[in-house]
Amino acid sequence: MTREQTLLALCLLLLAAALAALLGMLRFRRQYFRLYREVQLCQRALLADQPLPEGSCQEGAPSAVQDDFARIMKKFRRERQEAREDRDAVRELTSNLSHQLKTPLANIRLYQELLKSPELPPGRRQCLENRLEEQTDRLDRLLTALFKMMDLERGAAAPSPANIPVLSAVRRAVESVLPRADQKHIRIRMEPFPDAPLLHDPAWTEEVFANILENAVKYAPEGSVVTLSMECFETYGAVRVQDRGPGIPKEEYTKIFQKFYRGSSSSGKEGWGIGLYLARLLVEREHGYITVSSEPGKGSTFSVFLPLMTEV
Structure with missing residues (x-):
């Protein structure tokens, strides 16, 4: 083979290598942008709480990305549901506390107002004082039970079994x-x-x-x-x-x-x-x-x- 032929073959080889590299870069760029688009679509669906988009291929990086986003979405929805349940529980507890405390507090206030009268007979005054003490004890028992209930519900109390x-x-x-x-x-x-x-x-x-x-x-x-x-x-x-x-x-x-x-x-x-x-x-x-x-x-x-x- 002459020197010119050798140079020509070398040039063709270099040209083929460059072309292969260029095609590889183009393929990588296309896969990269497809992956980037897949991540963007999944991110938008996650933020909008919508179903994840169907992948453009059945295997490879995009489907792996979808799997990861699907796990993130499940975790996000589970935590959101738990937060809603906690919020509803606090709202229910607040409502029930308001209802339960209303009666004894109203009675205590009523008896206090009645006891302010200087014209009360001694027997009537003693009766009102007894009623006031009963309502105060009732309120104390209610609060004790509520605090104990909350400690048990949040795991702050534990038994000492024997x-x-x-x-x-x-x-x-x-x-x-x-x-x-x-x-x-x-x-x-x-x-x-x-x-x-x-x-x-x-x-x-x-x-x-x-x-x-x-x-x-x-x-x-x-x-x-x-x-x-x-x-x-x-x-x-x-x-x-x-x-x-x-x-x-x-x-x-x-x-x-x-x-x-x-x-x-x-x-x-x-x-x-x-x-x-x-x-x-x-x-x-x-x-x-x-x-x-x-x-x-x-x-x-x-x-x-x-x-x-x-x-x-």
């Missing part, structure tokens, strides 16, 4: 409601409890049964009996509270454990719809649960199940 019999906690709960039971001549009868250790926080368990017993005493007729008993199963121990109240319709079994819910039989009865909800929260934090069985006109039985810990 593997001990539950009888002591139940007895303290009974003692706390005896004054109200005596006012209605209601007898609280306790059947013999098995000496089986249950995993629970005694203070929390005491409050659970205090709330359930307060409901039982509130709705039970005068002169009736509230019975407490316990039964052991393979993994749980069940403490039952049986009353002779008006009963609960089956369609309300789950509703009565909801926040601020008051059953159809609560008309004319003082209450806020927090006690059973708080009891459920407390028991669930102790890895237990509550059930109810009832028949309208024949009373109700609340069963509190706590983990049964057998001694090795």
Whole structure:
């Protein structure tokens, strides 16, 4: 091959290489701009909360971009939904707090105004002072229950479980409601409890049964009996509270454990719809649960199940 032919072949080779490089750059530029357009379209769809556009190809970088944006959109929508739920929960809590606090605050203000009168007879003044104290105690109980409920809901409170019999906690709960039971001549009868250790926080368990017993005493007729008993199963121990109240319709079994819910039989009865909800929260934090069985006109039985810990 002559020198001229060699130079010509070399030039052709360089020209082919340059052409290949140019074609490669053009292809890369086209893919880059397609990817850039894909990202722009996905970004606009994400900001406008619209469905992602269909990819121009079934595989490769654009589809990978769409997958990433799809995950981002799912996370964004999930967080937005959680934010909406939190906002609605705060709005509901504020509304319920306003409703629940309105009555005791109005009563306290009324009694304070009446007590300002210098012409009140001593007997009437003492009666108003007693009513004022009752409403103040009621407001204090309501606020205590609300703060405890909020602590449990946001996980700020945790039980300190112990593997001990539950009888002591139940007895303290009974003692706390005896004054109200005596006012209605209601007898609280306790059947013999098995000496089986249950995993629970005694203070929390005491409050659970205090709330359930307060409901039982509130709705039970005068002169009736509230019975407490316990039964052991393979993994749980069940403490039952049986009353002779008006009963609960089956369609309300789950509703009565909801926040601020008051059953159809609560008309004319003082209450806020927090006690059973708080009891459920407390028991669930102790890895237990509550059930109810009832028949309208024949009373109700609340069963509190706590983990049964057998001694090795």
